[in-house]
Amino acid sequence: MASTKTRALEAALALVGEQGMRALTHARVDQLAGLPKGSTSNWFRTREALISGVVTYLAESERADFAAADTSTIETADQLIDSLSAMIAAETGPFAGRTRARYGLFLEGAGDPELLAPLLEQRRTYLEWTTSLLARIGARSPEDSVRALMAAGDGLVLHRLTVDPDAEIRPVIKRVVRACMQ
Structure with a gap:
């Protein structure tokens, strides 16, 4: 227990x-x-201590999930598209509550760099991971492309959480990954 x-x-x-x-x-x-x-x-x-504890717990939980994911087999654009699509499906499906909490906590801490530090560190880790995967699959400019891919992913997550929970994922991710290859 x-x-x-x-x-x-x-x-x-x-x-x-x-x-x-x-x-x-x-x-x-x-x-x-x-x-x-x-x-x-x-x-x-205090409530502030509780919020800080939740932020840290969320970042640690996501870091553990991230570390458990095996991305060593991702060698092609299609494999990356499948992996990212599955991740977005999980973030907007079984982990939707945690995803909404992350957005709420980001907004709560917008003016508090100390509060946001664990979430921003998690974001940096994800940015580095995604950049390395783009490089592995042969993206022309992984450091530039990663921002577009992450923005599209974030937009799709927000869209599925707020407007259309059944919005297709793979076509959007496919289009952005393919653009990263050019």
Whole structure:
């Protein structure tokens, strides 16, 4: 069974992902996690500390998922398209709550570089990973192309989370990856 702290962080992340930042209170976290009243505040005394804890937990969770992914077999554009399409499907499907939470936390921390640091580090890691994959498949200018690919991916994720949950993924990613090859 997960520790009390982990249960609180998982519940907090779920609250933000399902109901937004305003729903994030110590009492609601305790209730959702099935913890005795006051448990979350034992770990995170203030709301700011709770938000910071959720940001760190989210970044660590995503980093662990990222590290577990085997990308050593990606050698072609089609393999990259398949991999990125599957990742976006997961971010907007089974992990949609976590993805919405990430967006909410990015917005919450827009004026707080310290709060955003774990998420920005995660973003840098993803940027480097994607750039290396583009280089591996023979993209003409991976460092320039990665921004377009990530922007298209981010836009597609946001579109699927907010407007059209069934929007096709692969055709969009295919078009951008193919453009990166030119």
